Amino acid sequence: MVNPPNPAIDAAPAPASDALPAFLRACRGIAGGPEDRVPVWFMRQAGRSLPEYREIRGAGSILEAIAVPELSAEITLQPVRRYGVDAAILYSDIVVPAAAIGFGVDVAPGIGPVVERPFASAADLARLRPLEPDVDTAYVLETVRILARELTVPLIGFAGAPFTVASYLIEGRPSRTYTRTKALMHGDPTLWHALMERLAEMAIASLRSQILNGAAAIQLFDSWAGALAPPDYEHFVLPHSRRVFEAIADLDVPRIHFGVGTGELLGLMAAAGADVVGVDWRVPLDVARTRVPAGTALQGNLDPVLCLAPWEVTEAAVRDVLRRNAGHPGHIFNLGHGVMPETDPSVLERVVELVHREGRCDGSVAPEVAAS
Numbered sequence: 001m002v003n004p005p006n007p008a009i010d011a012a013p014a015p016a017s018d019a020l021p022a023f024l025r026a027c028r029g030i031a032g033g034p035e036d037r038v039p040v041w042f043m044r045q046a047g048r049s050l051p052e053y054r055e056i057r058g059a060g061s062i063l064e065a066i067a068v069p070e071l072s073a074e075i076t077l078q079p080v081r082r083y084g085v086d087a088a089i090l091y092s093d094i095v096v097p098a099a100a101i102g103f104g105v106d107v108a109p110g111i112g113p114v115v116e117r118p119f120a121s122a123a124d125l126a127r128l129r130p131l132e133p134d135v136d137t138a139y140v141l142e143t144v145r146i147l148a149r150e151l152t153v154p155l156i157g158f159a160g161a162p163f164t165v166a167s168y169l170i171e172g173r174p175s176r177t178y179t180r181t182k183a184l185m186h187g188d189p190t191l192w193h194a195l196m197e198r199l200a201e202m203a204i205a206s207l208r209s210q211i212l213n214g215a216a217a218i219q220l221f222d223s224w225a226g227a228l229a230p231p232d233y234e235h236f237v238l239p240h241s242r243r244v245f246e247a248i249a250d251l252d253v254p255r256i257h258f259g260v261g262t263g264e265l266l267g268l269m270a271a272a273g274a275d276v277v278g279v280d281w282r283v284p285l286d287v288a289r290t291r292v293p294a295g296t297a298l299q300g301n302l303d304p305v306l307c308l309a310p311w312e313v314t315e316a317a318v319r320d321v322l323r324r325n326a327g328h329p330g331h332i333f334n335l336g337h338g339v340m341p342e343t344d345p346s347v348l349e350r351v352v353e354l355v356h357r358e359g360r361c362d363g364s365v366a367p368e369v370a371a372s
């Protein structure tokens with residue numbers, strides 16, 4: 001039998017589970033309701049720190065694992081189950097699009113991206129044809145669709161920013177100095193901008209396809225932009241990252257912009273068009289807040305290495321981040337960079353618990369945090 005309509009129930013507000021998730025509210029800076037908590041997720045939350053990851057990852061290049069949608073979806077879900085984080089990040093890699101169009105990139109275990117024939121001259125532009133996501137990275141989109149069905153929290157899609165991807169394609173392997181990259185940037189600006197335009201289009205195609213298949217937010221990783229002086233960033237990089245953000249604006253998902261050692265670039269990274277700027281551990285959150293426009297949310301910024309310290313030290317550092325945020329509604333708790341592989345997963349569990357218990361986004365500060 002069908003129950004008669006009950007006006008008391010029908011008039012009741014939608015349950016909290018139907019509301020915009022805490023992570024998306026914080027990205028928009030509109031957290032602060034009675035149900036809200038400070039959302040938390042961790043860069044590299046899926047990966048070698050998890051025994052269940054090591055168990056199913058298999059040997060060989062990570063690119064092979066990424067090409068198996070059921071496996072990638074499962075790896076994406078593992079940290080959500082274990083930690084109770086407020087967002088999932090797609091298990092993929094920033095070099096997947098370049099590899100998918102046949103540029104000759106692989107990811108060497110323990111090293112990172114390596115390129116057979118690094119980008120060196122105008123002739124190499126021909127090796128960077130446009131990405132057709134539905135064909136070239138169909139497996140990524142299948143993973144995104146599986147996750148959109150199975151996840152209870154928002155899925156973050158991502159791409160490498162033009163500069164950081166360029167640095168791998170030009171250096172041919174991870175670098176500390178970015179010598180060749182900077183030499184090309186300054187020595188042949190025309191070629192530099194042509195390369196950046198191609199990589200911006202690649203990021204746009206990849207991000208749009210992830211969003212259209214179910215990603216609820218995106219992060220643009222410009223991990224190594226901190227190697228640049230602000231005027232160089234502004235002239236050689238910012239216009240291309242801005243193009244990426246503008247080209248996905250119509251899809252109306254939060255856009256996060258992240259880099260390491262980018263304290264001096266935070267204002268410019270916000271100006272590129274981000275809704276959220278990632279902050280590493282070098283700049284305290286209250287200082288970072290003064291470097292971005294009022295409407296910009298911040299993500300960060302516990303030093304990942306502090307998760308290897310005795311718990312009392314980790315706990316105090318988490319509280320320090322919360323205290324410096326001072327209950328601002330535009331805060332997503334994260335590490336300042338990725339989880340170190342040596343991290344004991346139980347510490348991350350405790351960090352999530354602590355942030356959920358003591359984090360505030362209504363302008364107040366928990367007593368334990370204030371006292372820290």
Ligand code: CP3
Nearest residue numbers: 043044045046047062091092093094109110111112221223
């Ligand atoms: O949990 C997650 O963060 C999602 C998955 C993810 C990976 N790579 C999987 C991965 C994400 C978001 C990335 C992005 C990425 N890849 C970045 C930007 C983020 C950052 O760390 O700044 C960069 C610079 C890369 C390039 C890259 N890929 C590096 C430097 C490495 C490390 C090499 C190593 O073995 O230590 C990789 C490999 C990689 N990508 C691993 C993972 C889980 C580890 C190796 C593996 O399991 O095979």
